[in-house]
Amino acid sequence: MAEEKPLHIFMNKKYWATILCSPSNLKELTVGHLLSEGLLKSIKEVAEINLKEEEASCYVKLRTGINAENRLNLSRLHSRVIRSACGSSSPYQYSKKPQKVDSILKVKAEIIFNSVKQLNFKAELFRKTGGVHVAAIYRDGGDIVALAEDVGRHNAVDKVIGITTMKHFVFDDCFLTSSGRLSGDIVSKAAEVGLPIVASLSAALDSGIRMAELANLTLIGFVRGRRMNIYTCPERILR
Numbered sequence: 001m002a003e004e005k006p007l008h009i010f011m012n013k014k015y016w017a018t019i020l021c022s023p024s025n026l027k028e029l030t031v032g033h034l035l036s037e038g039l040l041k042s043i044k045e046v047a048e049i050n051l052k053e054e055e056a057s058c059y060v061k062l063r064t065g066i067n068a069e070n071r072l073n074l075s076r077l078h079s080r081v082i083r084s085a086c087g088s089s090s091p092y093q094y095s096k097k098p099q100k101v102d103s104i105l106k107v108k109a110e111i112i113f114n115s116v117k118q119l120n121f122k123a124e125l126f127r128k129t130g131g132v133h134v135a136a137i138y139r140d141g142g143d144i145v146a147l148a149e150d151v152g153r154h155n156a157v158d159k160v161i162g163i164t165t166m167k168h169f170v171f172d173d174c175f176l177t178s179s180g181r182l183s184g185d186i187v188s189k190a191a192e193v194g195l196p197i198v199a200s201l202s203a204a205l206d207s208g209i210r211m212a213e214l215a216n217l218t219l220i221g222f223v224r225g226r227r228m229n230i231y232t233c234p235e236r237i238l239r
Helices: 026-036 068-074 091-095 109-122 124-129 153-166 184-193 206-215
Strands: 005-011 014-021 046-052 057-062 133-139 144-150 174-178 197-200 218-224 227-230
Touching: 005 026, 005 068, 014 026, 014 068, 026 046, 026 057, 026 153, 026 184, 109 133, 109 144, 109 174, 109 197, 109 218, 109 227, 124 133, 124 144, 133 153, 144 153, 153 174, 153 184, 184 197, 184 206, 206 218
Parallel strands: 005 057, 174 197, 197 218
Antiparallel strands: 005 014, 046 057, 133 144, 133 174, 218 227
């Protein structure tokens, strides 16, 4: 069975939120979540990450001079408990403009097809349990940078963002793939870190398409076999 456990996140000893998640890649989930929510601007801002598994807690210490409390107070997060089923979406989030993606990345359609197809083969936990989502980040040539599974589609995205940034890769020559629905909050997470392309096996919601238009992000849904729906910024996909 797929596991779902709480993870309590603290920044500079101040409680931020509790995420219900699969108990793997917890440091990466923490970093990716803080980045995708705009609380961290770069991994370079982090002085220390301390995961205490016995407490189900992860403590992130920022470098001297960064006003963590101000960032926490200004955050758009609506709920302090982030459930695996719905992530951290809120009405406020959809009223806020996402970060604008500035990238000249272009990727061949063949690479998008193959990258999304690989999710089915690489998702070991899904094959065992049928109860998780998978996300992955690839370089423009199709080389995989990060892959993660989680009971929550938002968590899987945060995990691969965290893995990628902790490997010191930049996002503007990468693209994100997912097994989950492409809602506005998923697009917002990708735009926040500068990912120019997001592709999924599943459908795009109207909120995701609106966010992608505002963010200048290429959004692709229903990538199955030799077909896909490109909803926004199709010029980044080459035949």
